[in-house]
Amino acid sequence: MKIGVLAIQGAISEHYSMIKKTFSELGINxxxxxxxxxxxxxxxxxxxxxxxxxTTISRLMFKTGIHEKVLERVENxxxxxxxxxxxxxxxxxxxKNQQNVKTLQLMDMEIERNAFGRQRESFEIDxxxxxxxxxxxxxxxxxxxxxxxxxxxxxxxKINRDTIVAAHQDNLVALAFHPELTNDTRMxxxxxxxxxx
Amino acid sequence: xxxxxxxxxxxxxxxxKRGFARMQKGGVIMDVTNAEQAIIAEEAGAVAVMAxxxxxxDIRAAGGVARMADPSKIEEIMNSVSIPVMAxxxxxxxxxxxxxxxxGVDMIDESEVLTxxxxxxxxxxxKFKVPFVCGCRNLGEAIRRIWEGAAMIRTKGEAGTGNVIExxxxxxxxxxxxxxxxxMNENQLRNLAEQYSQSYLRLLKEVFKQEKxxxxxxxxxxxxxxxxxxxxxxxxxxxxxxxxxPVVNFAAGGIATxxxxxxxxxxxxxxxxxxxxxxxxxxxxxxxxxxxxxxxHYDEPEIIAEVSKNLGEAMRGLEIEQIAPQERxxxxxx
Numbered sequence: 001m002k003i004g005v006l007a008i009q010g011a012i013s014e015h016y017s018m019i020k021k022t023f024s025e026l027g028i029n030x031x032x033x034x035x036x037x038x039x040x041x042x043x044x045x046x047x048x049x050x051x052x053x054x055t056t057i058s059r060l061m062f063k064t065g066i067h068e069k070v071l072e073r074v075e076n077x078x079x080x081x082x083x084x085x086x087x088x089x090x091x092x093x094x095x096k097n098q099q100n101v102k103t104l105q106l107m108d109m110e111i112e113r114n115a116f117g118r119q120r121e122s123f124e125i126d127x128x129x130x131x132x133x134x135x136x137x138x139x140x141x142x143x144x145x146x147x148x149x150x151x152x153x154x155x156x157x158k159i160n161r162d163t164i165v166a167a168h169q170d171n172l173v174a175l176a177f178h179p180e181l182t183n184d185t186r187m188x189x190x191x192x193x194x195x196x197x
Numbered sequence: 198x199x200x201x202x203x204x205x206x207x208x209x210x211x212x213x214k215r216g217f218a219r220m221q222k223g224g225v226i227m228d229v230t231n232a233e234q235a236i237i238a239e240e241a242g243a244v245a246v247m248a249x250x251x252x253x254x255d256i257r258a259a260g261g262v263a264r265m266a267d268p269s270k271i272e273e274i275m276n277s278v279s280i281p282v283m284a285x286x287x288x289x290x291x292x293x294x295x296x297x298x299x300x301g302v303d304m305i306d307e308s309e310v311l312t313x314x315x316x317x318x319x320x321x322x323x324k325f326k327v328p329f330v331c332g333c334r335n336l337g338e339a340i341r342r343i344w345e346g347a348a349m350i351r352t353k354g355e356a357g358t359g360n361v362i363e364x365x366x367x368x369x370x371x372x373x374x375x376x377x378x379x380x381m382n383e384n385q386l387r388n389l390a391e392q393y394s395q396s397y398l399r400l401l402k403e404v405f406k407q408e409k410x411x412x413x414x415x416x417x418x419x420x421x422x423x424x425x426x427x428x429x430x431x432x433x434x435x436x437x438x439x440x441x442x443p444v445v446n447f448a449a450g451g452i453a454t455x456x457x458x459x460x461x462x463x464x465x466x467x468x469x470x471x472x473x474x475x476x477x478x479x480x481x482x483x484x485x486x487x488x489x490x491x492x493x494h495y496d497e498p499e500i501i502a503e504v505s506k507n508l509g510e511a512m513r514g515l516e517i518e519q520i521a522p523q524e525r526x527x528x529x530x531x
Contacts, residue, residue, distance in 0.1 A: 008493060009223040009244060036493070051220050053244040053280055060242060060493055085220070098279070113279060119217050119303035120327055124207045141216050142281065142303070181216045 001195065004044035007034035008060045010052020010086060014180035019048070022188040041069035046080040046195045049087030051141065051178050054113065057086055058101050067104060074106060080171035081106070082191040088167075088174035089113055089144050096147055107169045108153035115145035127177070129157045129166060132186060138165065138177035145176060171195070209326025211346075217281075217304065217328050218349035218445040221245060221468055225458065225489050226447070228252050228472040230270075232277035234481070241485035245281040245303065247470070248274040253310045253357030253526070254473035254512065263311040265293040268300055275301065283330070288530050289315020291324075298327045304349070306330045307342075309529035310356045310472075317400040319530065321418045322346030332449065334367045334527055336374035337393045340436070343444055344428045350442055352466075353527040354450015357473050359514035361457040363527060364450045368464045371442070378437040386437065390430035396531045397425050441465075450527070453478070453511045455491030455504050462495035479509035 001023075005015045016032055023030040033044055041047070047070065049057070061067050073079035083091045093105045096112040116122070119142055126135035136157075146164035149155055156166035156173070165176040171194050179187035207213070224244025229235045230252060238246050250266040251259065265286050275282045281303035286293035288307055293314070297305050307320055309332050319342065322329040328348035333339040339350045352371075354364030381389065397417045401410060410416065412423035420428070435443045448461035449470035458469045469492055471485075478484045487504040494500035522528065 007223075011219050012223065014219065052222070053220065053224060055239060055280055056224055056242045056244050056489070059240075060489070063490070100279075118301045119281065120209065120298065120301055122208070122213045122217060124210060124213055125205050139212060139216055141213065141220055178216060181212060181219070 001028055001030040001046075001192070002033060002044045003030060003192075004033045004035040004040060004047045006047060006049045006057070006061070006066070006087070007036045008052070008064075008066075009056050010050040011084075011178065011180050012050055015048050015050050015084075018180050018185060018188050021183075022185040022192060025185055026189065026192065028192070035066065036064075038065040038069045041066060041073060041079075044079070046082070046191060048191070049081065049083040049090055050180065051085035051087060054086035054089040054101055058090060058103065061090070062102055070104060071106075074104075074172075077171065080191065080195045082173040082175070082187075084175045084178055084180060085141065085143055088146070088176055091172060091174050092146075107167065107172050107174055108149060108151035109146050109164075109167055109169075109174065110148040111144045111146050111174075113144050114142050115147075116140060116143055118142065125159065127157050127159055127165060129187075130155075131190075136179070136184060136186060137182050138179075139181045140165075140177050143176045146174065214326075214328035214346075214348040215444055218330070221281075221349070221447075222445055223492065224468045225485075225492050226283065226468070226470045227475055227485060228470075229274060229476070232273050234476055235274045235278045235282075237482055238475070238485060239278045239280050241482065242489040243280060243485065244468070245283055246274065246278060247283045247285065247306065247472075248302070249285065252473040252476060254359070254477050255357075256310060257357040257524075257526075263287075265290070265297065265311070268296065271297070271300055271302060285311055286320075287311040288313040289318050289320060291320045294320055294325060294329075298325055302327065304328050304330055307347075308332065309353055309526045313529050318397075318417060319345055330447070332527075332530065333371065335370040336436075337396075338530065339371055339442060339446075340393055340429055340432050341396060343442065344425075344432050347444065349445045349447060351447040351449040351470055352461075353530075354448070354452070355517055355520070356450045356526050357515075358451045358517065358520070359453040359474055359477070359512040360451045360517060361453070361460065362451065362517060364448050364452060364461060365464065367450075367527075368448060368461060368466060371446075372465055375436055375440060375442075378433065379440065381437065386433050387426075387430055390426050390433055393429050393433075394422070394426045398422070399531075452488075453514065454508075455487045456501055458488050459491045459495040459501050462492055468492065473512055477512035484508050484511075
């Protein structure tokens, strides 16, 4: 199994370490590729778009042409993607109140950037995730909120009635928080399971 | 979960503060002095902006006491962009820092570019919910700032010069000492921790005219001499193990070209601050984009060459030797 981490900007090494840990916990002999150019997309089974600044990652993803290769492969349903925080923004079809961040427009959801506020409103809390036996310790940093989902896109976790913080659609996963800042590999395992299907 | 369990909600923790800094990695943080420049920076792909009244080159030229920017200026910039906004307070000026926290800036730079306010101590950054970045010239300064709670470290370099030599000097100074730690035993680390802790004794030494202090003497905020030494020792142990700083480490101070930025990345920086380098050049928009791309492709020479073409005039730059030692900003802080 080959997992790519979009290595444009943000928590790249954190995801790298988490996948390495996940591989070893599951006994998978996998490979991790740091995706910086469009040709790197060809050989991977799954792609992680890390947290960082969505404006920066978006601009450079489109500039390098990585977006085209990603869209081609997703259309053929042979690439799974997990986006965390900024990464989840880049998966959404719609961004609330904003036009200036270009996204991949893959998931049937509307997301609001920095929805909790600025850095001083960043926090950590345990959240329940569908299918997990125990809560997941989630770190929210200038995090987005998924305001609406439709079609095949389904909420995976809510911290309030209208506050969706994780969603799932086919082989795509969007998380508003940062599993890569903890030691808990359950989200990464969840992602690898989607790829295997 | 239908309702947020507020009792379990934690703001401003070490993880949340260091996590914010981690999200800046691989990015370029640009100094801006108004909304228009902030928008240019955001569109060029900056991960954050530093809101200032004047860029360091102009602070240097103006002389006098440089203080925290006018909050209305900072708010103007906060209202104009969606990326994080940072602002500077004077070294040791905890009330400027409190004011910046109240304004809602995303990170505070306790910066030598402004005139230091406290001759003895840096801010106890653990008392804040907002993360801090601090400058360093060597490992000792970096370790002290991390122990005080900084979530990000940057080289001091020599701000406002457009000359990268000091940033490279400071990056090398830190790297070589981190490598040295590898071969140090616990005893040697303890001695180094004691050496690094001496800076916290300066006020006491000056007042009481003695060199040695007991372990239970309160030396900094509410911490005893022993607590300081133990704290510094713990940070050193972690650095030895990780073989890097335990927080994000950026380059700053004199970076003016895409090649400067890429060089700092190759030397191990996690990202780059560009101060005067962008808006003191002839074509800020193009230069800002070029530096962002150079940081992404820092190890791809063809791309560095490509993005370095036709950028127009870089900021003029200053020879470090032409700046009198007492006017060098990097000498501020300890």
